[in-house]
Amino acid sequence: MSKLPKFSSNKKYWMHLNRLVFGESCQCPSCSRVLQERYVGKYLWCPVCRKKYRATAWRGSWLYGMKLRPKQLFVLLWCWQQKKGPEVATLLAEVSYTTVARWYERFRSRVPDAVPLLSQLVQIDESYFGKLRSKQPQRIVVGAIEPHTRKLALRVTDSRSQEALEQFVQDYVRQGSLVVSDKWWAYEELPLLGYAHESHNHSKGDYANTNQGESIWSVSKRHTRRLYGGRILTRHLEALCQEWMARHNQPQLFESPMTFLQATLVPC
Ligand SMILES: [Zn+2]
Structure with a gap:
């Protein structure tokens, strides 16, 4: 660290x-x-x-x-990179809670886009975000990871329909790859689209190839809890998915405040 x-x-x-x-x-x-x-x-x-x-x-x-002092910017940026919760960032940077929230959003919005294309062996999984008993509807995130490189693709979606999931696979996974999923029926026709497909039954404790899939969610869920106590707004979720992808696909952005600023502040 x-x-x-x-x-x-x-x-x-x-x-x-x-x-x-x-x-x-x-x-x-x-x-x-x-x-x-x-x-x-x-x-x-x-x-x-x-x-x-x-x-x-x-x-x-x-x-x-x-309006921050330059030093406060560096400290806030470091806190964001190290996934510090708002309480810690408030203390270290000596700014208010709202300032921390605003700057975290600002950093997230500056993460450069990089659409990953996963290949060979790819594990895919879906997860629900948001509290069950809150007014905000729960959202689904579908995720795919290339275990040997940790390259990651995520998308917020409203349904686990065949159409939505197939579109996700076609956008992020190279044809000819082996896609490993749970037993959800919506993946069954992937071979028609040019993918090899294997499924495993989570409910029977069969986690053979999907351990990595599970760990995507444990990291991101812990991060969400630390930032928002689990109550996550839809607009935050979209931006967070971009951030989590960048943490996997462009790790150099998170090495130090200087590496992030060098990548995002292009000199005039
Ligand atoms: Zn001049």
Whole structure:
């Protein structure tokens, strides 16, 4: 597990942000002249254009409008990457609960899309999310994992119908692969679509090839409980599925705050 990043001073965090947003040599976006750092006023100065620039007031970056101190951003980002609950993040970053929730959503929305295509042996399973006795309807997530690489595909769906599940397989699994599922009837015609198919009966304690399938849900359910106490909103579930996929398929995004910022803050 990576440690909480500790740069020597607030100024260091600020300088890191400038370099992430304006490029390694910190050049003026209009005239390419190297910008001067004025830490006291918290801005960058272009002596040619006679203009101030700020990493958090630059429309090209998703930090636009940020009111956090740069250090708080790094701490919040680290907490999100390490799956810390909102209570811990509130304490470490010294911000309110709503600020934590808002920034977690913001990080999630910046995760770059990467549609995985699973192949060879693929395990598939469905799970319900949301509390049984809450007003929110329960949602179904269908998931597929390639056990030898841990590559993961997830989709929120309203039904376990044959149509929905076959579409999911066709979107995420290469034809010719072996799909291993539970005994649910909706998978039975996969061979007609060009897949090999094996099923196992969970209720009889037959978990032969699906252990990995079970572990997808144990990790994500624990994460959901820590973040929302199990009461999960639909819009959160969609975004969380994207995040869980990224945690499996693009692990470098979660190595440290710098790796995430480098991947998502493309210099202007
Ligand atoms: Zn300039």
